[in-house]
Amino acid sequence: MKKYISFFRIRFTNGLQYRTAALSGMVTQFFWGAMEILLFKAFYEAAPEQFPMEFSALATYVWLQQAFLTLYLAWVWENELFQTITTGDVAYELCRPVSLYNMWFARGLAFRLSKASLRCMPVLIFAWFLPAPYGLTLPHDISTWLLTILSMVLGLLFVTAFGMVVYLSAFYTISTQGTKLVISSLSEFLSGAVIPLPFLPPKLGRIFSLLPFASAQNVPFRIFGGDLKGDAIVTSLALQVFWFLMFLMIGRMMERHALKRVVVQGG
């Protein structure tokens, strides 16, 4: 376990290096969040009765999304990992007395966490100061906080496990450009990054919320804003656990299968 924590730490401190990038990323995110909320406000004024969630819950969703963008973003890939597989450098990694899956999983977690930890606080504080209902509305009971954190952790674990399956697919397809493109844009829409899932037609929304992609940002942000309540929280959390374990298993199986076939040709 200790060695994986070290891998995590190395990657995490490595990610913290890019501070200027984080700063200008933050400016972009303030702008993005503000525009998104102005847009939804216009729709809210057009037909308030058609709005599927409280406006404050929506604003909270948008700000959390901006603050934790890199935590769940579909377009975050570590190209290094794809390259190690396609160039054959993975052979070096296999020489180490560690499990490939665990090592990369720890890396993936650290990569996303380090990026998010640099930029989340300023965005959250800024959003908290905005007048209601346009800013971040904090829930009053402690249980919502705890459930959100639990759900965020599950979401992050799921996203990382999902990413692992895509990385490992490089063992089979070699050129991953196409897979990356299709998977990223699909999951961007299906995870509720373009518009929150409740805004979809009810039937479609229900189907989408069962798909794995909905287990990322959709659940924690809606719990925090008070949009998901009671039984819905339990079902969503259970789905998150289910999809995480599912993709963990698929990833592990792929790892075992791929490494059995892999032939190192020397050089």
Add this chain to the structure above:
Amino acid sequence: MIKSIRLYFLFVKMHLKSMMSHKTSFFLNTMGQFLVSFNVFLGVYFMMSRFHQVKGFTYEEILLCFALFLLAFTVAETVFRSLDTFNHIIGNGEFDRILVRPHNPVYLVLCSKVELARMGRFLQALVMLVYAVKTGTVVWTPGRIMAACLMVICGTVVFAAIYLIFASICFFTLEGLEFMNVFTDGAREYGKYPIGVYGKTMLTICTYVVPFALFQYYPFLYIIGRADHDWYALLPLLSCLFLVPAVLLWNYGLTHYQSTGS
């Protein structure tokens, strides 16, 4: 002048040939561009099918506005993309080589890269435009057709000016500034709705500071017949003035340019 244009097309042909030598990569990139903006379209579609109208604009009208704006953006991005990656051109010394050639440096920078993979997005904009024109209720008088053309042409000019400002800043910082994306990618993302939708403040900023509204919102009002004055149709021409500070900044930057030494 004619020589320069012919030379430019020779460059385009060259880029096309070099891209065609990696057909799969080109195809995937085009598809990627298409998928990304298709997500944006899906967002608009589902929002409009739930709310039917926003600030009095119908789905077909929004689509028309989105299509014209996206056309302008895509043309600008295809042609002026090299200015967006100008920090690389400065960084690797490529710009020093350009300066010794007997032609305008901006022109040569533009020749160095033509992003034909953006055609994926161009295609989508065209499809949306055709659909919006066919199903919409707009009666296409010559004046309105002219306003639509002005929206695309002047929109391209404004984006070109933004790219030029972006590149000029690189003379001083030697590095790209990510927040400049707000004006390019941010505009692409939020220009899908008429700017008036975002409220008075945003409209004022986009009229007097960065003239997005001059080539998007006002002429669009004219096209759908909601403009207070007919001269709204000519406002895109005014937005082209944005090119003046951009060119001045570029010239200022150019005289202060010291090589990066690489």
